[in-house]
Amino acid sequence: MKDVRSWLVEIDPLRVEGRLSPVRVEVIRHRVVTEAQARPPAHTEWAPGPILATIALAASLLAGIGLARVIPPAPAQPTNVSGLGDEQPTSSSEQRETQVRFTTPGGTQIVWVLNTHLDL
Amino acid sequence: MALGAAVVGSSGEQVGRLFDSHHQRLYRLARRMSSTAEDAQDLLQETFLRVVRTSASVPHGASNEEAWLVRIMVNVCRTRWHQRANRRRLDAFNTTKSEPSSSRSPEAALVARALVWQALSRLAPRRRAIVVMCELEGMPVPDTARQLGIAAVTVRWHLSRGRRELLQIITRIEGGRQ
Numbered sequence: 001m002k003d004v005r006s007w008l009v010e011i012d013p014l015r016v017e018g019r020l021s022p023v024r025v026e027v028i029r030h031r032v033v034t035e036a037q038a039r040p041p042a043h044t045e046w047a048p049g050p051i052l053a054t055i056a057l058a059a060s061l062l063a064g065i066g067l068a069r070v071i072p073p074a075p076a077q078p079t080n081v082s083g084l085g086d087e088q089p090t091s092s093s094e095q096r097e098t099q100v101r102f103t104t105p106g107g108t109q110i111v112w113v114l115n116t117h118l119d120l
Numbered sequence: 121m122a123l124g125a126a127v128v129g130s131s132g133e134q135v136g137r138l139f140d141s142h143h144q145r146l147y148r149l150a151r152r153m154s155s156t157a158e159d160a161q162d163l164l165q166e167t168f169l170r171v172v173r174t175s176a177s178v179p180h181g182a183s184n185e186e187a188w189l190v191r192i193m194v195n196v197c198r199t200r201w202h203q204r205a206n207r208r209r210l211d212a213f214n215t216t217k218s219e220p221s222s223s224r225s226p227e228a229a230l231v232a233r234a235l236v237w238q239a240l241s242r243l244a245p246r247r248r249a250i251v252v253m254c255e256l257e258g259m260p261v262p263d264t265a266r267q268l269g270i271a272a273v274t275v276r277w278h279l280s281r282g283r284r285e286l287l288q289i290i291t292r293i294e295g296g297r298q
Binding site: 002012013028029031036 | 131132134135136139140143144147148151152157161164165168169171172173233236237240251252255256283286287290294
């Protein structure tokens with residue numbers, strides 16, 4: 001009994017027909033190339049998405065920094081954290097810094113110094 | 121991310137280059153997967169038209185391009201196969217009724233070949249592609265797996281199932297000849 005491969009070789013249409021004729025090749029090629037040329041250019045060599053996203057992120061950061069410089073910092077407000085000790089809100093003599101102070105039940109004083117201009 | 125990879129959708133020249141490089145190989149596979157030469161040419165054309173219409177990037181390298189095109193072709197074949205599912209069930213019903221002749225006449229040989237061809241055509245496109253590529257084209261299993269973008273174990277499984285399905289038809293044909 002012939003095996004599967006022998007049968008497939010026997011029924012292989014390319015044994016009789018051979019390659020695609022040059023005429024048919026040209027017809028198909030023309031159809032495909034014409035369709036490609038008719039379509040508007042969709043993309044460039046470099047994908048614009050990641051570049052645009054980076055630009056947008058950088059612009060957002062710059063806008064945020066710029067706004068922080070323009071908008072004056074809010075005055076320090078007393079923080080009212082229930083369950084903790086005395087709060088002693090103070091504001092620094094320098095306008096760029098805001099201090100928040102509070103005392104824990106154990107007596108530890110905690111002072112947060114907020115630098116609104118992000119100077120380190 | 122395909123930064124730097126060529127995107128085909130807009131360049132006739134790029135599509136033409138792809139076509140010139142790969143159409144013969146793709147047509148051989150298409151013809152062996154199609155019932156008629158016209159279907160095969162249509163499959164070849166539709167494959168490249170899908171390349172034109174897709175926004176995906178063409179992989180670098182000739183072998184990667186070929187594998188990518190083969191996968192597109194199998195997907196096109198699969199889409200059509202599903203669309204013709206009802207008609208295939210009717211054809212299968214008719215096929216089971218037309219048993220091969222027990223004589224050794226030339227007509228019987230033609231019927232037998234037609235039955236084997238029909239059995240091959242009834243395989244799902246991916247399985248059919250695997251049987252053609254491995255059995256007929258002699259492509260090793262790892263290469264077939266790479267071209268189709270699937271695991272080698274999946275190729276072996278489909279190959280085994282495809283052989284079994286064809287063998288059922290062949291056994292009936294050979295049994296009728298004896």
